[in-house]
Amino acid sequence: MKYFYSLLLVLAVTQLYSQETINGSIIDEDTKQPIEFATVYLPQLEKGTITNQNGEFTLEGISQGSHNIIVSIVGYQTASQNITYPLQDQLIIALKPSAIEMEEVIISTPFHKLQSENVMKVERANIKALQQQGAVNLSESLTSIAGVESVSTGVSIGKPVIRGLSSNRVLVYAQGVRLENQQFGDEHGLGISDAGIESVEVIKGPASLLYGSDALGGVLYLNPEKYAPVNSSVSNIEGKYFSNTKGYSTNAGYKSSGDNLKFLFRGSLAEHSDYKTEDYRVTNTRFREQDFKAGIGYRNADFKTDFRYNVNHSKLGMTDGIGVQNTNRTPLLPYQDLTNHIFSLQSTSYFENSQLDYTFGYTYNDRKEFEEHHDHDHHEEHDDHEGEEEHHEDELHLANEEGVLEPALHMKLKTANYDIKYHFPKTDKIETVVGIQGMNQTNKNYGEEQLIPDATVNDFGILATSHIHFNAADIQIGARFDTRNIDVNSGINKNYNSFNGSIGVKTNLTESTIVRLNMATGFRAPNLAELTSYGSHEGTNRFEIGNSDLKNEQNIQADLTIEYGNKHFEFFANGFYNKVNNYIYLTPNGELVNNDPVFLYLQEDAALYGGEIGVHLHPHPIHWLHIETSFESVTGKQDNGANLPLIPANSLTNKVRVEFDKNQFHNGYAFIKLKTTFKQNNTSAFGTATDGYSLLSAGIGGDFNIWNTTLGVSVSGSNLTNKSYINHLSRLKSDGIFNMGRSVNLGLNIIL
Template sequence: MKLFLNMLLLLVLSNAYAQNKIEGVVTDAETNGKLAYVNVYIPHLEKGTNTNEKGNFTLLNLPTGTHTILFSNIGYETQSLSITTPLNSPISIQLKPSAIEMESIIISTPFHKLQRDNVMKVEQKNMAELKAKGAITLADGITNIAGVESVTTGLGIGKPVIRGLSSNRVLVYTQGVRLENQQYGDEHGLGLSDTGIEGVEVIKGPASLLYGSDALGGVLYLNPEKFANINTASGDFGSTFYSNTRGYSTNAGYKSSVNNFKFLFRGSLTEHSDYKTKDYRVTNTRYREQDFKAGLGYQNQGFKTVFRYNVNNSKIGIPEEIGEQSLIKTPLLPFQNITNHVFSSKSTLFLDNSKLDVTLGYTYNDRKEFEDHHHHHHEEEEEEEVHHDHEHEEEHEEHNEHEALEAALQMKLKTFNYDVKYHLPTLGKFETIVGAQGMNQTNTNYGEEQLIPDATTNDIGVLATSHIHFETIDIQLGARFDNRNINGASGLNKNFNSFNGAFGIKKNINNNVTARVNFASGFRAPNLSELTSDGSHGGTNRYEIGNINLKSENNFQTDLALEYKNKHIEIFVNGFFNSINNYIFLSPNGNLINNTPVYLYLQNDAKLYGGEFGLHFHPHPIHWLHFESSFETVTGKQKDNTYLPLIPAKSLSNIVRVEFEDNWIKKGYAFVKLKSTFKQNKLSDFETKTNGYNLLSAGLGGSFSVFNNELSITFSGNNLTDKKYINHLSRLKPNGIFNIGRTFNLGFTYSL
């Protein structure tokens, strides 16, 4: 904290820096024609502009040092250029025409490079693209990424699964800080809205070197909405309507950038009724979510800082069995009422040829869970209040009932985390970063029931990593040491230490083929639930008993990624082998407490292996036609060759997509997708098998000029054949409850 305050004091001195600017022109590499409206963006400064009608651009008020500038435009291959300021003359950039989608800088890895220059394979998707394919929620959207699935409880609760690992083994980052919201439970969702999220990045494999404990299985990194370009302002509003749930999601936002200051805000509201299968509606899968995001940035010659805030409130029904059939949107008992506050501050001090990054975060999670027997009044009286003839009266009475409840379980989790990284001056071919990360977290119980005790967790880690660039080979390596201390009630005091490293090579075999090999270790300290839980876990139908003697999980993963790319076809093959020591898992012991089966936390060594294969074909000269296909598989076993739980089934996705533009429609597209999921009969001892199924979906969309502003419209249909199916990662499968049936989604966004 003292270091951060000293940085702020240096603001006064930073005006002494020279006035740096970058000017240039962007042209077509084949025709030499000037390119207008090319996006010019410096990611680490979060600063950008567009070329004018003559292809010229100017970026002012830049700090002294080296900057990576990104040039991107639809129909062209994205270019990155490293520039050192002060610059004495204008620059000239040529973009190559390409049917391949535009690339962006990878933010989740420390050196911020384009994927083609990155040693570590990172999947990257634009959130608008995922929504256009019919995703209803953020958790639903990420399942369109190869190697990524989601454990779900209806529509309102979902959390990422990366190559078979989930819960605390996958770390989620939002606004540049780690998200902490009691995520240990498989019935606990993300607590995040997809509105105000620019894109999603996924590190598939141990990322403990970069992020410490809980990144053993990978990282889901959510990039927030960008600020407006220099001296511009824009606003938009939009809605999406969902036929299956009779639900809607609506949002509005505004952003502006004036001189050294910039700000943005976005608010959204989402409501869904119970989702419908071919035969019935799944009772109490309804939910309501309110979300607000805001950001404020300041930059001068030698200093940049960005502050962001997000508050999200979700009231989510917990389905148990098929019962009441209605379109009411107010959840029945039991339900969760969760509020997440995320504060983040990301600052950079620019020095001569080096820089210091300081990221501070504070998250406040208030989790309330309500059950049938926690009324202020008599249950019989309240049961009568719910049943009225008219739907609006039912909804009114439901709200009154919820106001009369006390939370059976209430926990408040407060987390402060920091991340300090110093980028050393580049030494020859070496880029090096050293840093320290840490976290202070307190859990406090307020409800009548207590699942885990009051406790304080403290993390601290130090790391060093280098990127070495040669002409045809890039090498990245690093090491890290971590300590975690958990101190709580009843004499709880546990210490966990770990040393981890990573080594990777990227080799350009020729102009078309790139190979990546990465070796990395990771670790995860047991969480409070695994160590100390003793009670019925709401929504899981099990009584969990923790194990205070659990050891840390440690893993070592080998990744191989091959990629072939030319003007008309891209092919990738990714394979991995992941060995985990002391894998923690739940297992029933055959006993009952209060008529609820007892589950114990146990440990055993485990291994996971598999990979992803895909291709993207856009034939010449039909550049508007695209065919995409991907296959993914993962197998998880314990040391005794019994299978691990919650391992997703093999799946194959095939998409035919067309893109088109005309005088009246821009960014037009249409697609048809068939996703085939195979049966999963490689089960843990307490799982149920699931059959294979095929889901057909289609959609179209585009942008139009309406009153001189852009109106974007999307229309999609999912599960068009209304297939009855159960996903293996659905927590409703033990009850034989189907996943969502046919749904049509209609969305629009109007830019002001």
């Protein structure tokens, strides 16, 4: 309720200025002819419209000062232009014809520019386009982005990996606030559904300057779906079926916007049975996920605010190996029962040529893990799948007969954070942002087992960054200071401080060639698990012992990016070198406790290096044909010569995609993709090599207009050859369990 009252207070004190108007027109740069249906958008004000048949547009409710205006339409290069209101003359913007995909504004960086204007390299992907490739969950979808992989536990749990770094070295943002869901655990997933998420932005490198601790390896920034256009309403129902897991996902949403007030909501449900390989089903990889998202926003010429809420409830089975073979969807013991709440309030006050952004967030993660209660020294043996199925079902039945089943592990993590940034008045040469960020986090235990103790974490950071425009180049510099206090009820009290900076330059070698060079430092304070763990965990099957003497991880990374693009050909090459001091890692000491191997947290300096390279061809005059090839590689080693764990294997992806629009069939597409993952021999001390493999996938889809309703249909297939393989980042690899086999997926989306 405090967020609701804060919203009312802000609205009450905000002055309502007169609604000012911008009139303009969009034309073709070559023919000078007007362009109809072009999208005109002011990202800072979140105002947009579409040009009429004469290429004309009108935008109302514009405050005085400097604004960035974005114009985009298929078949043309996206245009970005700074304007100062009031205008002296009518605005006329000319677009260059191009077959390159439209650019979008990057939200995860402070200056909200197109990627072509950014000094820092940021990858952006549309979630709908990722879903078209048939992934079961969000984490798997993200692996289609070059440089991003996933540490998986079956198909229900995935942890993103950016250039070899994972766990809470990769910070995830959702609804504009950091996602805190006890992500330090190896078998802890994202805890968020892709329903109601529009796009993802990936910063591949230290982003501690912008986000503080836990952004040492990079950031995944999830952008929620936008509200409906002004004075309109949109609703849709979507469903998908996955043949491999005999599973489904469905979601429905409604959104409506007036001149100032707007709202939306979306609910989703997904259920899957155990996934199937060529020879067997992997017992207890089944899961159920329920998700609800809602938002309400308000804006006028000088103020905007957006309140969002998301609750996600998941029940995830944790496999013990190959046993019962059926397609039931109710998880067996052991399983996780997770509820994650995210509240966020993002607001902006606009002044003449400057603005103040302030974001407040609260996340509440309730984690329960249920397991068999048995004597660790006496395990009942089962000779066949039939006996094991009876054993599992009896245990579940007995648990239900007891009434409310008590969790063995039960933790509640509550996090409140704030992010306040002031954008100084822009000049022709420089843009500057200063800000403060902070977090208060409490962890409490309620179960019979305690993996980490009760604790409180407090963060505070202050930052400043500037984007400087020169004729030949753009430069971005910044600095930040952070402090973190960790107070553990067992008596440990730790303080961590870090000063970080970044500098980058972007220049156009030619009209078609962009070069970016960035250097940045980052840090990560040890998490509660690394400092205080002492116990066995059902999800990891190991006894972990924390180390209270751990120091900050501190890194410095250099990135070099070269991009070339014309109307029909694109090329990119990204290279990086990442030096990490005091890298924290787990290693076994050869002992056993309750039949679980003992793992210790240690530190050693390390380095990671590699990159991505790719080409994209859309030949003239067949602009509807896209041929894409990309290669990605990362190597991670400690200074003592040992390989780092969980480093993804090198991979090569080839994809052919066609796009078409004919009669009543719109936004049509078809693709075929072959991803080859090479053998991974560079393994850590307790790891083993992983063989290479190739996976074939394909899909087709598009939209039909029927009775004033848009009907979207899609069909996709993954691992079409039903290849038996093991991904090097699969947590089931140590048990020799294969990843998912062939799956054919059907999708239907009705837009009303």
